[in-house]
Each structure stands twice: as C-alpha cells, then as structure tokens.
Amino acid sequence: MEIIVPILTPFNEKGEIDGEKVKTHVENLLRKGVDIIFVNGTTGVGPALSKDEKRKMLDYVLDVTNKVIFQVGSLNMKEVLELVNYANEKDLIAVASYPPFYFSIPKDFIVKYFKEICKASKHPVYLYNYPGATGKDVDVNLAKEIDCIKGVKDTNPDFAHTIRYKELGIKTYNGLENLAIASLSILDGTVVGAGNYMPELFSQLREYIKAGDMRKALDLQLKIDEIDGTTIPYGKISSMYYLVKELQGYDVGVPRPPMYPLEENKAKELVEKVRKIWNKSE
Numbered sequence: 001m002e003i004i005v006p007i008l009t010p011f012n013e014k015g016e017i018d019g020e021k022v023k024t025h026v027e028n029l030l031r032k033g034v035d036i037i038f039v040n041g042t043t044g045v046g047p048a049l050s051k052d053e054k055r056k057m058l059d060y061v062l063d064v065t066n067k068v069i070f071q072v073g074s075l076n077m078k079e080v081l082e083l084v085n086y087a088n089e090k091d092l093i094a095v096a097s098y099p100p101f102y103f104s105i106p107k108d109f110i111v112k113y114f115k116e117i118c119k120a121s122k123h124p125v126y127l128y129n130y131p132g133a134t135g136k137d138v139d140v141n142l143a144k145e146i147d148c149i150k151g152v153k154d155t156n157p158d159f160a161h162t163i164r165y166k167e168l169g170i171k172t173y174n175g176l177e178n179l180a181i182a183s184l185s186i187l188d189g190t191v192v193g194a195g196n197y198m199p200e201l202f203s204q205l206r207e208y209i210k211a212g213d214m215r216k217a218l219d220l221q222l223k224i225d226e227i228d229g230t231t232i233p234y235g236k237i238s239s240m241y242y243l244v245k246e247l248q249g250y251d252v253g254v255p256r257p258p259m260y261p262l263e264e265n266k267a268k269e270l271v272e273k274v275r276k277i278w279n280k281s282e
C-alpha cells in the first residue's frame with residue numbers, strides 16, 4: 001500500500017531549480033506519510049528538463065531519502081544511458097522510463113529501447129506507461145516481450161489494463177488520483193501528483209482502507225477528486241505550486257514555462273475554491 005509522489009520541480013524566477021526548496025518539500029512529504037519520491041515524472045516536468053537538471057533533481061532528493069524512483073526517459077538515447085549510468089552509482093529503488101514518444105515507431109523499437117536500459121542499469125527498471133501523453137501503450141503483452149521490467153506505473157483510466165501487469169509478478173501502480181482507492185486496495189500502491197499538495201489526504205485514505213472503513217474511504221476519494229478536478233482549468237501542474245504554499249505552508253518556487261505561473265487573481269480564486277472543499281468534512 002505504497003504512496004508515491006511524482007515530485008514537482010521547484011524553480012526560481014530565473015527558471016533554475018531551487019535545491020533547498022526540493023529538500024524542504026521532500027522532508028514534508030515523508031513526514032506526511034509518502035513512501036517513495038518519483039523524480040522527473042510528468043508533474044516534475046521531466047520531459048522539459050535537461051540532462052543536468054534531471055541529475056540535479058536526483059541529487060537534491062537523495063540528500064533527503066533513497067526511497068527514489070528516477071525517471072530517465074528521453075528521445076536522446078545517449079542521454080538516457082548517461083542518466084542510467086549516473087544512477088548506477090547511487091542508492092535508490094529503481095530507474096523508470098516512459099517509452100519514446102512523439103515519433104511513430106514499430107513495437108520492436110520500444111522493446112529494444114527498454115532492453116538497452118535494462119542492460120545498462122544496475123537497478124531494477126520500471127516502465128512508466130502513459131498512453132494519453134506518449135501516444136504509446138506498452139501493455140502487459142509488450143511488457144512481457146521486453147522481459148526485464150520489474151515494476152510499472154500505469155497512468156491509465158482503464159484500471160483493468162493496470163491490473164493485468166500483475167500477471168508478470170511485478171510492482172504495479174496506477175498513476176491517477178481518482179483511482180487511488182483502487183490502487184491502494186488492490187495494487188502495490190498509488191502514484192499521485194496531487195500528493196504534492198495534499199499528502200495527508202492520501203495517508204488518511206490508506207488508513208481508512210486498512211481499517212476496512214470503505215464508506216469513509218469512498219467519501220475521501222470523492223473529496224480528493226473534487227479538489228484535483230478544480231485544478232484542471234488553471235493547469236494542474238502550475239496549480240500545485242500555489243496549493244503546496246496554501247495547504248503545506250512553505251514555498252516551492254514557481255512553475256517554468258510552458259507551465260506558466262498563474263495570474264494573481266487566478267491563483268487567489270483557485271486557492272479559495274480548494275480551501276472551501278478542503279474545509280468541508282467528508
């Protein structure tokens with residue numbers, strides 16, 4: 001029943017990563033019951049980070065914890081392998097990658113991509129499957145063909161699709177907030193971007209499930225959904241920077257374009273809407 005948070009990347013006004021803010025954020029998440037930090041994921045704008053920024057994020061998080069999954073995906077294979085080799089010298093749980101996105105490629109190219117990563121990595125290799133963002137579905141059959149995947153984060157509204165990875169006997173997570181109750185109940189855990197700003201709600205959800213109090217768990221899941229849904233029109237990732245400050249009480253810097261900062265009035269409107277839902281009893 002693990003709670004994994006794909007950590008956001010704190011930037012300063014110049015668009016540089018602020019390492020101290022990373023560490024403060026990780027320390028708080030761990031205090032609030034988060035088990036593992038997923039570095040350079042979608043919420044962390046991994047695809048928009050340079051190789052050096054990806055390495056810096058890993059080092060900042062490792063200054064606090066080794067409960068880390070390090071996302072290394074890139075369309076530049078040389079960069080992927082440099083990041084894998086960098087991780088080989090570190091103590092962490094696993095490296096992960098989304099499949100090569102954007103380009104139309106045959107499935108055997110995806111198999112070759114992951115086999116290259118597995119060959120280079122001293123750590124277990126996890127698949128980050130996110131068909132909605134990458135245009136590629138590395139389903140259980142393709143994962144079987146790759147034959148070296150030791151875990152999967154499936155960001156997929158089709159929960160039946162996610163469950164099937166358990167046929168491989170690997171660590172299996174779903175990456176959607178609105179499936180957290182199912183992921184915590186049936187899979188190895190949940191990966192939740194919203195855990196950046198409301199980690200305590202996911203910890204509480206896990207406690208309700210452990211206690212078998214599914215009515216309370218369902219009510220809390222619906223509250224999580226309402227809050228998460230509120231952020232969509234503002235930009236989910238950009239919204240998180242303002243909600244961490246409001247709900248967790250510390251500054252995690254600003255988003256970096258093309259994840260633009262919110263206009264002041266919009267940020268205020270968002271925070272007021274979320275605070276109203278947050279204060280409602282389940």
Ligand SMILES: O=C(O)C(=O)C[C@@H](O)[C@H](O)COP(=O)(O)O
Pocket residue numbers: 006038040041042043044132153155175176191192193236
């Ligand atoms: O940020 C990551 O690496 C995650 O796993 C969360 C990811 O699944 C993402 O937040 C999915 O949510 P949306 O598709 O943006 O609603």
